[in-house]
């Protein structure tokens with residue numbers, strides 16, 4: 001057992017930190033977040049050609065770097081810390097994970113190498129029910145000759161309006177829950193897909209609506225077996241959940257750090273406000289939460305590595321993902337919320353960055369299920385599934 | 397990062413489990429799961445016999461160097477032992493203060509002669525120790541101790557006069573380590589000494605204090621010219637604070653994973669009851685049960701990080717700094733959750749006059765977790781000051 005970064009992992013973390021501190025500074029974030037595509041395409045190009053982050057955990061056989069989830073999480077943590085506006089999460093943590101988990105050999109060869117080279121992508125599965133489990137899939141697919149036709153609209157799709165490659169989930173007419181779900185991969189430029197940006201309260205992460213109106217989809221786009229896609233999709237979502245939790249840890253850490261910096265400068269009643277115990281104790285609570293969150297995310301990253309490699313601990317993925325997401329969501333919101341309070345009036349201005357963290361805390365909390373959603377998933381495993389030992393195994 | 401244990405460590409795990417299965421039975425069956433926090437008054441004679449049994453098996457002083465009769469076990473092995481011990485329902489250790497506090501302190505700061513004299517008795521499970529730190533006017537402000545140590549030139553010995561309070565297990569102990577003032581003119585951290593005293597002498601009187609649990613684990617201890625040999629001071633007169641603080645560093649360590657296994661046993665009991673009495677159907681309780689599970693898992697991940705961290709320079713890593721505040725708060729919440737899951741049955745005692753069952757005892761006793769070993773407020777001060785670099789509290 002050695003539960004800490006290797007030297008190489010630490011180097012990757014430090015490189016991401018140094019790069020983003022500059023490339024994703026406050027001015028850069030504020031510039032990117034008001035554009036419709038929501039990121040700076042030149043910066044994305046630079047990252048794809050110089051840093052190769054998009055290829056990080058894609059196996060070498062498909063043109064990737066063949067690194068693991070721990071490296072990915074270390075990078076995502078820094079992205080969250082610097083509010084990085086980019087198609088990284090949607091392309092790597094949604095699209096690439098989907099192909100890794102559910103793609104056929106041919107699909108992997110074709111699409112993973114594109115993603116590794118910097119093509120953007122995303123995953124669309126949620127309708128407008130507000131759910132994040134299998135019932136979220138509302139779009140319908142019907143067999144049509146050799147292929148399929150897909151109808152329905154997807155909401156809350158990260159970078160859905162700009163992604164170049166789409167992985168979508170749709171269900172057989174009349175099916176419910178985990179039954180009848182299929183996954184497809186197709187170029188977003190396919191004629192007949194209508195895509196619309198949904199302006200959001202958190203401007204650092206883009207969401208879109210996608211409408212499919214009886215769209216023909218070839219049989220070659222099907223990922224895995226028709227109607228049996230849920231267990232794969234569940235794994236993809238668990239991997240994506242671990243990744244967003246890493247973003248949250250970074251954001252929660254920065255909310256704490258920038259607040260502490262401010263507290264050490266601001267003087268009231270003749271003393272820096274950092275010297276007041278009510279204020280110190282609040283920041284101590286913030287630190288406890290962020291360190292515990294980090295432990296949860298690093299553990300989940302190790303489990304995600306095992307899951308992708310088919311190792312025995314991989315069966316813990318759903319539990320580890322829910323633990324991380326439940327805890328990190330609440331931590332980020334707590335830290336960013338306390339951050340505004342401890343900044344006083346300036347915390348309420350557009351000028352100070354703490355408000356941007358507060359908004360990203362809320363949007364990442366909702367995405368893929370909030371704390372209550374993940375705790376209920378855990379409760380089901382604990383209280384209903386396995387009477388004998390209280391272990392949580394099959395959470396989905 | 398690597399989560400799994402090596403083959404050699406797994407073999408060690410089997411060795412521990414086999415030994416416990418073969419020995420923690422027969423006359424010792426009745427003390428399984430007994431004698432933990434809140435239950436330390438139970439089965440005292442049997443648990444003392446168990447200490448000697450552990451010694452015969454070579455399981456005391458596990459992490460101590462071989463040169464001092466220990467086993468020289470690696471961190472991983474100590475973790476494994478503590479896990480297996482708790483899994484098997486190993487009773488609360490009568491000798492834990494000597495083994496985890498006195499022993500490491502003497503090994504680090506003691507003279508060769510002190511080591512030869514005191515370590516074997518601790519290893520054999522014969523000499524039990526208690527901790528004489530707190531006094532009526534020195535609680536959180538430990539440096540305010542008033543107990544005096546005066547050197548008796550004529551007879552070449554120290555004479556100790558004063559009072560300690562909250563001294564756990566003083567009534568069962570052969571020895572006590574005491575912080576006392578060697579320089580009567582000194583204040584605060586200067587001018588202190590760290591003394592090793594035999595409890596069985598006319599100058600020491602132990603008076604039990606009844607706790608809110610109705611039992612008496614802790615005591616007042618009065619010293620009236622109690623005798624301490626000239627060689628039984630650890631470190632030089634005036635350097636007691638350094639030794640006292642070094643000792644507190646040993647309080648956080650490998651036993652934490654074993655402690656978590658005890659917590660797991662308690663939590664499993666709460667889950668079992670929730671499933672039986674219908675509490676598992678209550679949405680609010682489901683959330684809290686899941687939250688407790690999340691909190692306990694993260695506690696484990698966090699200690700894995702802490703134990704992998706090295707930190708040989710004696711400085712505490714961030715994850716180590718949050719540890720006490722985190723676990724104490726978690727455990728206290730578990731106590732409350734247990735009562736809420738039990739509902740009205742939680743009030744009904746096992747019998748008069750005041751026989752608490754295990755969960756009632758958990759509920760009451762966990763109120764002390766956030767007080768002893770540095771209160772939650774003191775922990776927050778330490779985190780804010782040492783980890784976040786905020787100004788220190790004003791001192792009177």
Ligand SMILES: Cc1cc2nc3c(=O)[nH]c(=O)nc-3n(C[C@H](O)[C@H](O)[C@H](O)COP(=O)(O)OP(=O)(O)OC[C@H]3O[C@@H](n4cnc5c(N)ncnc54)[C@H](O)[C@@H]3O)c2cc1C
Pocket residue numbers: 526527528529530534535536537561562563564565614764767768769770771772773774777789
């Ligand atoms: C079950 C139990 C077993 C114990 N066993 C031992 C033992 O074996 N040996 C031993 O030496 N001691 C032992 N103790 C004593 C324990 O270490 C002290 O109780 C503890 O350090 C707190 O000191 P106090 O009780 O004097 O409280 P005080 O220090 O008077 O604190 C009272 C309240 O004021 C708060 N407070 C104090 N100072 C500050 C500050 N600077 N900032 C903010 N808040 C502050 C505290 O957090 C607390 O809430 C034990 C205590 C308990 C409950």
